[in-house]
Amino acid sequence: MSAVPSLPQSNPLSRLQLHKFGGTSLADAGRIAAAARLAAPLAGGASVVVVSAMRGVTDALVALAAVARGGGDWTPGWRALQARHHEAAHAIAGTDTGTLIARLDAEAAALHADLGALAFATEDAALRLSERIWGHGELCSAWLMHAALGGEPAGWARLDARDVLVVHGSEIGMHVDREASLKCLAGWRARHPQAHVVATGFVARTPDGHATTLGRNGSDHSATLLADLFDADAVTIWTDVDGVLSADPRLVPDAVCLSALSYAEACELAYFGAKVLHPRTIAPLQARGIPLSIRNALAPSTRGTRIDAQGETARSPVKGLSIVDDMAVLELTGSGMAGVPGVAETLFAALHAAGVSVTMISQGSSEHSICCVVRAPEAARGRAAIEDAFADAIAGGQVEGVRLETGLCVLAAVGDGMVGSQGVAARLFDGLAQARVNIRAIAQGASERNISVAIAQDDATRALRAAHAAFWLSPQTVSVGVIGPGNVGRALLAQLSEVIPALRARAGVDLRLRAIASSRRMHLGDAALDPDTAGALLGDHADACDLDAFAAHVRADHLPHAMIVDCSASDAVAAKYEDWLAAGIHVVTPNKHAGSGDWTRYARIVEARVTGHSRFMYEATVGAGLPVIVTLRNLLDTGDTLQAIDGMLSGTLAWLFNSFDGSRPFSDLVREARALGYTEPDPRDDLSGLDVARKLVILAREAGRPLSLADVAVESLVPEALRELPLDEFLQRLSELDTPMQARLDAARAQGRGLRHIARLEAGGDASVGVRALPADHACMHTRLTDNLVQFTTARYAENPLVVQGPGAGPQVTAAGVFGDVLAIAHALGARTGWRHA
Numbered sequence: 001m002s003a004v005p006s007l008p009q010s011n012p013l014s015r016l017q018l019h020k021f022g023g024t025s026l027a028d029a030g031r032i033a034a035a036a037r038l039a040a041p042l043a044g045g046a047s048v049v050v051v052s053a054m055r056g057v058t059d060a061l062v063a064l065a066a067v068a069r070g071g072g073d074w075t076p077g078w079r080a081l082q083a084r085h086h087e088a089a090h091a092i093a094g095t096d097t098g099t100l101i102a103r104l105d106a107e108a109a110a111l112h113a114d115l116g117a118l119a120f121a122t123e124d125a126a127l128r129l130s131e132r133i134w135g136h137g138e139l140c141s142a143w144l145m146h147a148a149l150g151g152e153p154a155g156w157a158r159l160d161a162r163d164v165l166v167v168h169g170s171e172i173g174m175h176v177d178r179e180a181s182l183k184c185l186a187g188w189r190a191r192h193p194q195a196h197v198v199a200t201g202f203v204a205r206t207p208d209g210h211a212t213t214l215g216r217n218g219s220d221h222s223a224t225l226l227a228d229l230f231d232a233d234a235v236t237i238w239t240d241v242d243g244v245l246s247a248d249p250r251l252v253p254d255a256v257c258l259s260a261l262s263y264a265e266a267c268e269l270a271y272f273g274a275k276v277l278h279p280r281t282i283a284p285l286q287a288r289g290i291p292l293s294i295r296n297a298l299a300p301s302t303r304g305t306r307i308d309a310q311g312e313t314a315r316s317p318v319k320g321l322s323i324v325d326d327m328a329v330l331e332l333t334g335s336g337m338a339g340v341p342g343v344a345e346t347l348f349a350a351l352h353a354a355g356v357s358v359t360m361i362s363q364g365s366s367e368h369s370i371c372c373v374v375r376a377p378e379a380a381r382g383r384a385a386i387e388d389a390f391a392d393a394i395a396g397g398q399v400e401g402v403r404l405e406t407g408l409c410v411l412a413a414v415g416d417g418m419v420g421s422q423g424v425a426a427r428l429f430d431g432l433a434q435a436r437v438n439i440r441a442i443a444q445g446a447s448e449r450n451i452s453v454a455i456a457q458d459d460a461t462r463a464l465r466a467a468h469a470a471f472w473l474s475p476q477t478v479s480v481g482v483i484g485p486g487n488v489g490r491a492l493l494a495q496l497s498e499v500i501p502a503l504r505a506r507a508g509v510d511l512r513l514r515a516i517a518s519s520r521r522m523h524l525g526d527a528a529l530d531p532d533t534a535g536a537l538l539g540d541h542a543d544a545c546d547l548d549a550f551a552a553h554v555r556a557d558h559l560p561h562a563m564i565v566d567c568s569a570s571d572a573v574a575a576k577y578e579d580w581l582a583a584g585i586h587v588v589t590p591n592k593h594a595g596s597g598d599w600t601r602y603a604r605i606v607e608a609r610v611t612g613h614s615r616f617m618y619e620a621t622v623g624a625g626l627p628v629i630v631t632l633r634n635l636l637d638t639g640d641t642l643q644a645i646d647g648m649l650s651g652t653l654a655w656l657f658n659s660f661d662g663s664r665p666f667s668d669l670v671r672e673a674r675a676l677g678y679t680e681p682d683p684r685d686d687l688s689g690l691d692v693a694r695k696l697v698i699l700a701r702e703a704g705r706p707l708s709l710a711d712v713a714v715e716s717l718v719p720e721a722l723r724e725l726p727l728d729e730f731l732q733r734l735s736e737l738d739t740p741m742q743a744r745l746d747a748a749r750a751q752g753r754g755l756r757h758i759a760r761l762e763a764g765g766d767a768s769v770g771v772r773a774l775p776a777d778h779a780c781m782h783t784r785l786t787d788n789l790v791q792f793t794t795a796r797y798a799e800n801p802l803v804v805q806g807p808g809a810g811p812q813v814t815a816a817g818v819f820g821d822v823l824a825i826a827h828a829l830g831a832r833t834g835w836r837h838a
């Protein structure tokens, strides 16, 4: 670098902060005033404030220039712009509005003259006029900001950057002539010694003195160039987002704001389209080690992102993920290329000559093919150029030709933490594989700071979400949908609400309730719902329940896993399990319909788990929160042989017969059991023995017996006349149970016995359910309240059966059983290496 005049010695500014405000932060007078407050100099320090045009003004100017060039009437547009600036001036300037209006009018007059001249100008002159016209917005907003900051009396000068910033176009974009610019700035400072400066962004001048601009969104670049020239200690770019995010939040809802980046990371991300930074913005700061903060002018209390030489070591080795859309692959193949020097040079020289920029390069070590990724609109031109350059080799057969594939995009993972750390590529590729994304080409520079993959454009969002989940989310992040906020569902939501934060902090299990449905309504949430209040979202305004839409929502691409918890008693919901499991959605339920329903459907559900790599858990279907199914499974998995299962499998019937001593009518007790949440939604399911028969079928199938409900001998307590009535009517006529039940109790007592509801499954498959009169010393006579008592007689537990006993009904214990299954799945997900996309 050549010697340049050094400003700092003569620079009266110390601790100089440079602030840059974009158009959104300057949308109107109120925003400009708020920006001025943010830019107020630190005590004893100085400020340089760089401004963009007010929001929408540059677009308006570009359109106006086009109208003027085409000979159209541009005066209404010109007047509208002048009026907009006047309006802001009146709100900002207070007592000195006259001066500000005069300054703005001088700019407006210059714009008027330029627009008037445009229609008659030569091509060259028109381009120069246009450059002046496009920069008009910054000239005006700099005057407005200058006034908002108090103007000259408050020690502020206003700099038209065209007086100091000397730039020229180069093959790789606008290049600043630093030496010339510093000279100009020194001259300008001699005439403007004020401590603080408001400068125009975007505009500059060419070495021969013509107005120019730094390209669309070039104000960020202006800011960092001026930071270098002014020798700023720190730069803050104020924008309308919280900082640099880990990915585009419109595509990745879980994108996080990065607290710090190194210059190198920021450059990589800027190149790959992280919208908050303009490419080339970083270089002037990096050369001088000036730190840059990206902050939200609309939420100034947030910390934003700091970019400096160090960056920071983050939890994830990858800092950002970005997608460049609309790309194409050009692939040159041929066996005659191997070991021939100069093939790559010829290829890239051809692309250079054709003006085609290369985004990614990949060549296998066999040298049989070389492929590069270019922007799709340039791809055909690139192919023609390569074919031309290799025409002889193609004709001679050494090179097969050039293949062009469009419809691609490039996904890049960027981060200093990737350097020298193993497994980063594996994590990215695993994430993409689990999301079923095919990788067309791969490139990683030797800096190891960036891995880029070319993938199908149609896969872009899914790939980005999957990659983001792989690096930022816990492998145990689960998108959860709850169906049926009834007795059990509500209790489960309350338990989730209590435990979710601790689970996340302690075990990395990140359960996100994202959807809830009742029989009629559903609510789908983008962000996680609060389990405490989710039920209230199912009012009349909620969407009609559509289980397919519900499942599609739960199975979000941006979260690694999906789970539906069905707390209904609905067969229609159970009919969906097969599809959900096959689609990779885990299912947890206390609903017995799937486990005890049609055998072929049950078999398909079991099979769907395998295809979908998903899990189906239903411990609460038998014994509510008791470990009944897991006990049976453990016995069988460890090689034991089942001989019989018997005991009390109904919490409701246990409670009824524990309570029924003749002092209250049986029907009263049934009503109370229902109110306590023990019974099925229709208590006839309990009284008829159907509910227990379902449990027996579930246990039999667990033990490998293809039992169905029709195979179970069931004694019903519901009189024939009440069996088919609507539920309401049945409940009204409940007292018709009283006489027969009292008679059974009296008969049992006459023999010195008591009544209990007993189920039995024999090893051969015989199954029965019904009320038995048992002697007082029978184990089932020593149960309490809703106790279930399940005896497993097996080869190992032949003489003295293994017994599981405890409360077998009630919302709290059932919800706990369901929750246990949810956690068992979540923990298993964490035990895998990497994660599996649902």
Ligand SMILES: NC(=O)C1=CN([C@@H]2O[C@H](COP(=O)(O)OP(=O)(O)OC[C@H]3O[C@@H](n4cnc5c(N)ncnc54)[C@H](O)[C@@H]3O)[C@@H](O)[C@H]2O)C=CC1
Pocket (backbone or CB within 6 Å): 483, 484, 485, 486, 487, 488, 489, 517, 518, 519, 520, 545, 567, 568, 569, 570, 572, 573, 590, 591, 592, 620, 621, 623, 624, 651, 677, 678, 679, 680, 681, 808, 809, 810, 811, 814
């Ligand atoms: N209550 C208990 O002690 C135990 C209950 N269970 C089982 O738990 C499940 C729930 O029982 P409860 O909460 O007591 O019942 P509940 O009647 O209080 O709640 C059922 C919920 O399911 C919803 N629902 C019904 N049909 C639906 C459909 N087609 N689509 C979406 N949602 C639907 C209802 O809107 C309601 O919110 C049942 O399958 C039951 O067998 C299992 C063990 C114990």
Ligand SMILES: N[C@@H](CC=O)C(=O)O
Pocket (backbone or CB within 6 Å): 620, 621, 622, 623, 624, 649, 650, 651, 652, 653, 678, 679, 680, 686, 691, 808, 809, 810
């Ligand atoms: N109604 C059932 C609830 C559990 O499955 C019972 O009482 O056992």
